[in-house]
Amino acid sequence: MGDAQLIVTNVALSFGGIKALDQVSLEVHRGQVVGIIGPNGAGKTSLLNCINGVYRPTGGSITFEGRDVIGMKPYQVAQAGISRTFQNIELVDEATAVENIMIGRHRHMKQNILSAALFWGRGRNEEMRQREVVEEIIDFLDIATLRHRHAGSLAAGHRKVVEIGRALASEPKLLLLDEPSSGMTREEKEDVARFILRMKREMSMTQVLIEHDVRFVSDLCDVVYVLDFGRCIASGTPEEVMANEAVIEAYIGKEAAH
DSSP states (O other): OOSEEEEEEEEEEEETTEEEEEEEEEEEETTOEEEEEOSTTSSHHHHHHHHTTSSOOSEEEEEETTEEOTTOOHHHHHHHTEEEOOSSOOOOTTSBHHHHHHHTTGGGOOSOHHHHHHTOTHHHHHHHHHHHHHHHHHHHTTOGGGTTSBGGGSOHHHHHHHHHHHHHHTOOSEEEEESTTTTOOHHHHHHHHHHHHHHHHHHOOEEEEEOSOHHHHHHHOSEEEEEETTEEEEEEOHHHHHTOHHHIIIIIHHHHHO
């Protein structure tokens, strides 16, 4: 694996007297797929929110490619090369799949609003170039049949894939995936797993994913971090983490009880 691309050091986050994150540290190396697991309320999404600027930590540091990202707004973090999908799917329901993915190209568009609205000259040429990139993403994700369907009419699994496509459209250096297989059938999960592996192998895409499906994480991730009550209680390879007694007690044991 490459050098450390993302370094999170002793990050703390509090809401009033409640500690959402307590001295959490992790490293993500270039080209890795890193998993973050833990019970509900462990602080997983809060950590992603700190990384992409939704929350500002109350302590610690976060650097991406040597640059401090704490204090940046989410759009500035996106411009730095970090894209994100969400636990609750955030698509424009009235727009088609291709239009939703095109939204991810906005930071690469240079023409002004008037030129784009008139769809003439440079504005037309630029949109055609951006559309070519989007079509490549649609082919990569095997969703050509969904191209002109409105996002609001899609099944949950397809909506997740469109959201991944929109994140890819910004050409990120680091992709944050918040429960990418949540609510999916086994077949849909296998498709998403295949996309994650292809993004790693064909694009050298660095990825950090949150998941509840332990098997999904074990099959895909190079390194796994386990959070419980806002603290990191274990880290290592999937095999090392799944054999850790603290993890079995805090996470796997709780899941097995349901």
